[in-house]
Structures are given as C-alpha cells and as structure tokens.
Amino acid sequence: MDIDSDEEIEEQIVEQAIRDEIEFNEVVVSVARATDCIGAIDGTHVRVSLSVDEQIPYIGRKGFPTQNIMVVCGFDMLLTFVWPGWEGSAQDTHIFLEALRNTELKFLIPPDDKYYSVDAGYPNMKGYLAPYKGERYHLSVFRTSGQPTRSRETFNYVHSSLRSIIKRCFGVWKARWKILQHMPNYKFDKQVTIVTASMALHNFIRRDAIADIEFESYNENEDYVPEDKDSYMNLTIYEREMGFVRDRIARELMIV
DSSP states (O other): OOHHHHHHHHHHHHHHHHHHHHHHHHHHHHHHHTTTEEEEEEEEEEEOOOOGGGOGGGBOTTSSBEEEEEEEEOTTSOEEEEEEEEETTSOHHHHHHHHHHOGGGOOOOOOTTOEEEOOTTSOOBTTEEOOOTTSOOOHHHHHHHOSOOSHHHHHHHHHHHHHHHHHHHHHHHHHHOGGGTSOOSOOHHHHHHHHHHHHHHHHHHHHHOSOOHHHHHHHTOTTOOOOOOOOOOOOHHHHHHHHHHHHHHHHHHTTO
C-alpha cells in the first residue's frame, strides 16, 4: 500500500471520528433538553473598586476584590434573573439559598415538572439538578481522555454540555463591557448598578440586534466555553427526589 493511500485512510478515520463525536453530542444534548431542563444557574465575579479598609470581605478565591453575582440564563442566552452586589468571599450556595428564602426578590422558581442545571457546589434538590460527584465532568476532560462509557459519566457529559450555555453568556457579556474588567472608583452601589444595566443591555442586544459581532463569534463555535478571568438547610428529601430524576436520565442516555 502506498503512502498516499495510508494518508487517505488516516484522514478518513479522523473525519469519521469527528462525525461520530458531533452526532453523539447532538443526540445527548437533544435528549437532555427534552427532559425538562429550562436553563442554568451559576455565579460569576466582577472586579470592584474599594478603599483598602473595605476590601477584605470582597476578596475571595480570585485573590482580588470582586462582587459575586448570581445569574440564571435560558438556552437562548437571555439572562432571566441576576442578583449582584454580594461580597466576593460569599459562596454561591449561600447566595442561592438566600434567593430561595427571600420572597421579595421574585426569584423564578421552576414549575413542578421543570428544573435548572446547577454545578456540584449547589444542592441537588427539587427544581435544581446537579451532576454526579466523583465522576468526570468538564468537557475538556472528556476531549482529552475519551467519550463517557458509564451512565453517570454520560449524564455528567450532557449536564456539562448544557451548563456551557451560562459560561458562554458570561463570556459574551464580559467581552463586550470592558468596564467590568477595570471598574472605576465609583460608590459601590453605582458599581452594582453598572453590572445590572450591562446585563439588561446584553438581553436587549440578544433579542433585538439583527447582527452582533460578540454573539456571532460564539454562535460560530457552540462548543467554546471561555474561562471566567453557608447557610444550613435540611435538603435530604429534596436531594433524594432529584437523585431519582438524575438516575433516570442517566439510564435513558445509555439506550439512545
């Protein structure tokens, strides 16, 4: 067999592998979206400008002062709920539980047969579906170590694919509004208002712009996920219920 034939065979193998991966991704994500997931919840951080004596509570894992912002988004990349202004040291789970308790916020509780996807730091409770802990999760890990082989890994792969939508939202939003990377020395309340206003403009552009460079760059590569530069509650019963939902989806994904 000549060299050209070997190269052609190798190219065919690579092309088939790419087609297989695309087909697999489309199948598992379509199945997951059909299982009543209506969006994703996550926290994100934005720099704040504060005097030295005010900074300590706002310095968290980033190592510099930030405000932590709870965000809910749909699969259309629209932000449906935002709660900015939290200290950078505040845990996402604490903010989430406070949002559930605070009736004045009008947080969008999902209907009985729907749920949001949340990451492993959140409780796996009714209306909020978390991944399996102790299993491969991030898409980058699957790309380097191979496709999922077990039901729990397959579930985590799909869950991670769905949750990438909120990371993409954060990426578009922060890429557009450079002020978020270098917040001026305004009063803190004004810095919080800037975050809220920029998110409202994000939604306006997403809904009404005919063509937008920032959104188009993400639409061209749907797999791209950018890097993003506790209160106690008895959750046992709720976690058990969503555990059953998670197990059912994992089993169904294995027979697709």
